[in-house]
Amino acid sequence: MKEVLDDIERWRADGHRVAVARVVGVEGSGPRDPGATMVVNDTGEVAGSVSGGCVEGAVVEEALAVLAGTHDRGVVSFGYSDDEAFAVGLTCGGTIHVFVEPLDW
Amino acid sequence: MSDSIYELLRDALRAEEPAALATVTAGPTVGAKLLVRPDVAPVGTLGDPDLDRVVARDARGELESGLTTTRHYGTRGEAREHEVSVFIESFAPPPRMVIFGAVDFTAALVKAGKVLGFRVTVCDARAVFATRARFPDADDVVNDWPDRHLAKIGSELGPRDAVCVLTHDAKFDVPALVGALDTDAGYVGAMGSRRTHADRVARLREAEVGEDAIRRVMAPIGLDIGARTPEETAIAICAEIIALRTGRPAPSLRDTDGSIHG
Known part of the structure; x- marks a missing residue:
């Protein structure tokens, strides 16, 4: 969270809405530990990361959907066993759970 | 509001x-x-x-x-x-790295420590060496004797923190180590050759430091990866700090013999 504070503050100052995605669970081999944070603003600008780059694109889409109100805040999971493994899975074979929410707190 | x-x-x-x-x-x-x-x-x-x-x-x-x-x-x-x-x-607040000795290896270790997320303090009793201009990346540059500085901050040090003694000079590094071993710092390392360290161990015993405490000192400091330059040595030290924290079997110079530099 700390490393993306400057981006959050800049976006807030410019009147942007912000979504926060945080790794809240890792099973097996995962690239980032719980707490790894990525933030996305309503224009799709991104700071930080939640993986080694494997699932960032999907998390940005989820964050934008949460900001748009088409998805509820909640946990999205990515992993080898996922149906979408070939699309956005982790190449390392682990599973990560990412909590995505608007910064409205 | x-x-x-x-x-x-x-x-x-x-x-x-x-x-x-x-x-x-x-x-x-x-x-x-x-x-x-x-x-x-x-x-x-x-x-x-x-x-x-x-x-x-x-x-x-x-x-x-x-x-x-x-x-x-x-x-x-x-x-x-x-x-x-x-x-x-x-x-949690960032872990601390306290480096005693403003020597030529110090600037590189400050940089590597910052990469790992440490809050880095450089402490040296010699005002001409311990300057902010020489260590722009350090969070604090302190002009004080090691034992006096540790008396001030020692109780704040815990398992996530590291003390690195790079002074190479018994008059500074023995008091620094005596002070560091009296803290709960997770890592205490000291630079110098195997012969320097044997001499240092004798001085620590004279200072009535116990054998268990002396065993805590990682010396010669760093992993046995053939580091030569200050930058390589900084990496060897930081890697040793990580290995000690995670408990992984990495070859520390303390536990090997032979030449330190590759």
């Missing part, structure tokens, strides 16, 4: 003050938050006062050990139930 939880958390992070943020990730109140800080009342609610009380207690414990984890509760905080998942994220 009172500050939001985000603003309180932001201010704590910027001030490097400890804080834990609890967020409901599954259950009836997804997204609900409780901000927990030492010595002040929690801010926010997870949706039930009993749940708040139990999570605040757990969050304080997690924060003390610097852990970030998801825990499960009943809706009123009951243990061994799984109706509510709470992600407790600890924001």
Whole structure:
């Protein structure tokens, strides 16, 4: 969270809405530990990361959907066993759970 | 208007003050938050006062050990139930690296320590060497004797912290080590050849430092990776700090013999 504070503050100052995605669970081999944070603003600008780059694109889409109100805040999971493994899975074979929410707190 | 939880958390992070943020990730109140800080009342609610009380207690414990984890509760905080998942994220202040000796290896170790997220202090009794201009990356540059500086900050050092003694000079490094071994620092390392260290061990025994404490000293400092330059040595030291923390079997120079430099 700390490393993306400057981006959050800049976006807030410019009147942007912000979504926060945080790794809240890792099973097996995962690239980032719980707490790894990525933030996305309503224009799709991104700071930080939640993986080694494997699932960032999907998390940005989820964050934008949460900001748009088409998805509820909640946990999205990515992993080898996922149906979408070939699309956005982790190449390392682990599973990560990412909590995505608007910064409205 | 009172500050939001985000603003309180932001201010704590910027001030490097400890804080834990609890967020409901599954259950009836997804997204609900409780901000927990030492010595002040929690801010926010997870949706039930009993749940708040139990999570605040757990969050304080997690924060003390610097852990970030998801825990499960009943809706009123009951243990061994799984109706509510709470992600407790600890924001502990950065670990500290205290480097004694403003020598040519110090600047490289300051840089490497910063990369690893340490708050880095350089301490040297010689004012002409311990200057901010020589160590622009250090968080603090202190002009003091090692034992005096450790008397001030030693009680703050814990298992996540590192003390690196690079002075190469018995008149500084023996008091620095005596002081460092009296702290709970997770890593204590000392630079110098195997012969220098044998002499140092004799001096530590004269100073009535116990054998268990002497065994804590990683000396010669760093992993046995054939480091030659200050930069390579800094990496060898930082890698040793990581290996000691994780308990992985990496070859420390302390436990090998033969030449230090590749």
